[in-house]
Amino acid sequence: MSHRNAVLLVGDLADPHLQAVADRVRPDRRVVIDAASLQPAAVAVAPGQTVLESADGTRVNVSDCPTRGWLRRLAPAGWHHGAMLGSHEAAVMAARVALLAAIVRDPKIEWVTSVDNLYAAENKIVQYRAAEAAGIRIPKTLISADPDHLAAELGEPFILKPLGPGNFEANGTQHVVYVTEQRATDLRDADLFAAPFLAQALVRAHTHLRVVTVREEAWVAELDGNGLPLDWRSHLPAHHSFRAAKWPTVATAAVTLAASLGLGMTCQDWMIDDDGPVFTDINPGGQWLFLPDEVAEPATRALAEWLMAR
Secondary structure, eight states, rough: BSSOOOOEESSOTTTTTHHHHHTOTTTTTTTEBBBBBBBEEEEEETTEEEEOOOSSOOOEHHHHHHHEESSSOOOOOTTTTTOOSSHHHHHHHHHHHHHHHEEEEEHTTTEEEHHHHHHHHHHHHHHHHHHTTTOOOOOOEEEOHHHHHHHHOOSSSSSESSOOSSEETTTTTHHHHHHEEOOOOGGGHHHHTTTTTEEOOOOOOSEEEEEEEEETTEEEEEEOOTTOOOSSSSSGGGGGOOEOOOHHHHHHHHHHHHHTOSSSEEEEEEETTTTEEEEEEEEOOOTTTTTTTHHHHHHHHHHHHHHHHO
């Protein structure tokens, strides 16, 4: 058994973000696992111990080996697609997730972000409550089944964004639900609670920010919003048009918000309008490698260094 500090990475090595961090961790200390690939990493799990196997075959007992972990994804994207509820396949997948859940909840493992904090913070209403409590400006936000109520409270046009997942698969094709402008008349016959959406007052942003936080550090990249659609993600060239920037007030607020939600690593979206910064979204397992090297490289390094430190 190894007594070195072990690093547990939960995710798929085909994910470039997980691979970028894994590349910075020594093989005798690196354990990679997810629900789709439990072995060889999972060796033995009991109430009093969790024994794992590192990339070079070294066995690690987290009860006597200091272990830090980063939860990127419990399972690869699309892993559960096609499994019928109540089927044998669904039961098998649920059992695999249950074992992984037992591993990631071992109290001896110190996490960048715990699984429970991670999934709680993915809820946008939870995010906005925390932001308001921290004195951070957010768009006026409302969930209602009544379009006229939305228009009266938010003004027109307002925007709709998914409260749940922002992407889905249909007929073998991946679809992204982008932010769209709406008016009450557009939604007159819509059932807004069939799949609840979050409505917000429209913010006319002239700059978009992506902020990456790792513990007490933050790195900011900015995107010129002039000429871009309301949701910049729908414009593919925009993904490669960010540049490193200095927004110290936003960086400080982003670190404060992450800490208030118990998140050791985040990717956050902010906007700048004529009145200043506005927080719009926090993702505990978001994307950052598309950002300039001056942002992506130090963020990746800081995450790996924390994981390897005793």
